[in-house]
Amino acid sequence: MRHWNRRQFLGWGGKAGLIGICSGPLWTALLAGCKTTEIIAGMGQSVGVLDERQAQSVIRAGGAVARSFEDITPExxxxxxxxxxxxxxxxxxxxxxxxxxxxxxxxxxxxxxxxxxxxxxxxxxxxxxxxxxxxxxxxxxxxxxxxxxxxxxxxxxxxxxxxxxxxxxxxxxxxGLQAIKKSRVTSALTILAAEGAKTLGGQELAQLTEVFEESVSDVVSTLVANGxxxxxxxxxxxxxxxxxxxxxxxxxxxxxxxxxxxxxxxxxxxxxxxxxxxxxxxxxxxxxxxxxxxxxxxxxxxxxxxxxxxxx
Amino acid sequence: MSTPRTMSVQVKTGQIRSTPSFLGAIVAEAPYAQQVQVLEEKSGWMRVSVPGRNVQGWMHGSALSAKRIVLQAGADDVQKAATTGEIALAGKGFNKQVEDQYRAQNKDVDFTWIDRMQKSSASMTQLRQFAKDGQLNM
Incomplete structure (x- = not known):
């Protein structure tokens, strides 16, 4: 899945049309009743990089709890x-x-x-x-x-x-937050659940950082290119x-x-x-x-x- | 919608004021995730008391969350936050650790001006004077 990193952003001229429309509730998710281990087993190595289809399947497996972008805390x-x-x-x-x-x-x-x-x-x-x-x-x-x-x-x-x-x-x-794709939110929550109460480990931190970078790209490309x-x-x-x-x-x-x-x-x-x-x-x-x-x-x-x- | 009895401070530093206005004197500060009891609501402002502290005053509703914000999350808290969204976890998810990791991987993205922007803010006294000079309401 493509996303804008900084270098692409610097050369963004003329490239638009990456993100869809940024309306509607995001964060339709997730994971009700799942145990962390099951989530991770189900996600394999791809936790940090869910595409929309995978995200939807996680949502279904989790029993679809309605969430919204408002669940992104102000912090x-x-x-x-x-x-x-x-x-x-x-x-x-x-x-x-x-x-x-x-x-x-x-x-x-x-x-x-x-x-x-x-x-x-x-x-x-x-x-x-x-x-x-x-x-x-x-x-x-x-x-x-x-x-x-x-x-x-x-x-x-x-x-x-x-x-x-x-x-x-x-x-x-x-x-701005509404421009972030649902799948990023799903990924972030999945990693959060996997993380549990402990401090982020190396792999989880790397995955979460990737989701973070993609989320930032979603917002930036909306601000500078798509509107x-x-x-x-x-x-x-x-x-x-x-x-x-x-x-x-x-x-x-x-x-x-x-x-x-x-x-x-x-x-x-x-x-x-x-x-x-x-x-x-x-x-x-x-x-x-x-x-x-x-x-x-x-x-x-x-x-x-x-x-x-x-x-x- | 009824006012929840307990709310949590969802900004870095919550300010408790003597009157329901940003012109009101700051009587106390309440840190992020501090729980407060809501006693009264008035056009977007909440009169609150801080449990265990002899403090009462007004906070703007946008500084408060109906969700309980957990500072030291246990496993149950994390599960609850990830599945139901009923509570929020302070310091979890996209946090300083993630920003630091991002910065380590993107050394050419410079945060100097972002830090500078966030450090400088006008005081209420300056804002009040500015509003007065420009014949504005505050």
Whole structure:
């Protein structure tokens, strides 16, 4: 079974279409009533690398207990997110401007706190990527990356907040975790059961690490190549509009930003154009959610935005 | 849905506040997997007490899990976690050991900036000032 490792990721241009649609409950599993030894005997050497068919057979043998991706604990989500972030940073260079990064962290952290999931295992953290590309990524658990190209599509702090709140929305709804194939989850649980109460042995650790790497690849290839479903994007936009309203930002700034983005994106490009529905279709989805009147611009807010991000 | 009586802290460091708001003063911290008793729920916040400690206050619901999180899992716990999902195991599955193994195998993937990102966070005081200056609600 193919999965993306870092090297493939680095050369991903043009290769898409690996993962299926990332909707629906994952983690349909597993193992009810089985003894560890039986599981392992049944799985032989292939524990770490179940394909979908094998996974289904394990599920059947185990008596199919319905599980969901929510069974990935926030602690495990945290470790998946760290590596997803590190892999993303192997393609992009951080933008080393402390003031701009601090500012983006202020706006983004407020967006996180105002969301329906203000607390994650390791919290929300934001970093600007030194890239002209128009893009943003949310790794599971709250590590969020936004390019300079994306920030240049923002004409106000409210628009920056809109971009970051959209990414927070993906974290809140765990869209990244939902991209992980069911078979990985089955494998991880199988190894967990085999591991028992003891510390991971060499072979189990190797197998679990392989499943981990594949899970990270599932998420990364969704973030950089395939994109989420339109339903997930709509969910993230809806979450963003809610967060903006709670904070007192002008939620219509999301539309402003999308309009600028729509004018700048290259159709068929390798950035947001590749992984997101068109800005026009997102605007059409968002408009009905916006309040009738826009709040007046707030002068000190606009001043600090221009001061910090004008040169970005 | 009724509020479970006992919940577990599912974040690295849980913060217990004096009021149901991130503006509330932190009265105590509760570590990962700490079990708390839920006394009351109010728009996403839970008023909790910590057994064995004279501590009461508010935690946001997203910091808490209805599942019992087991720190030192026995064989039965592992079986239960793998089959029913009723409990969760701290430190099991994808953990630091797995990350370390991944890093040993992928030496060109650099975690320096990830660590740096996670180390720096704005304080509530800074956030409050930032919100106030920008005429935002918090």
């Amino acid at each position: 495990q989500e945290y470790y998946i997110g760290r590596t997803v972030g590190a892999v993303i940073l192997s393609k992009y260079t951080p933008y080393q401007n402390d003031e701009a990064n601090r500012y983006v962290n202020m706006v983004g952290t407020l967006a996180g706190l105002a969301s329906d999931r203000p607390e994650t295992f390791g919290g929300y953290h934001f970093l600007i990527l030194d890239s002209e590309e128009i893009n943003a990524f949310a790794a599971p658990g709250g590590l969020i990356f936004v390019t300079r190209g994306m920030l240049r599509c923002c004409g106000s702090e409210d628009a920056v907040a809109a971009v970051l709140a959209h990414e927070v929305g993906h974290v809140q709804h765990q869209h 989420y479903s339109r339903a997930s994007e709509r969910e993230a936009d809806r979450a963003a509009v809610t967060v903006l309203a709670r904070l007192g930002y002008d939620s219509a700034a999301l539309v402003d930003m999308l309009e600028i983005m729509g004018a700048r994106l290259t159709p068929g490009g390798s950035d947001f154009a590749k992984t997101h529905p068109s800005p026009q279709s997102r605007i059409a989805d968002i408009r009905p959610l916006l309040p009738k009147t826009r709040p007046a611009a707030v002068a000190p807010r606009q001043r600090r935005f221009e001061q910090v991000l004008r040169q970005v």
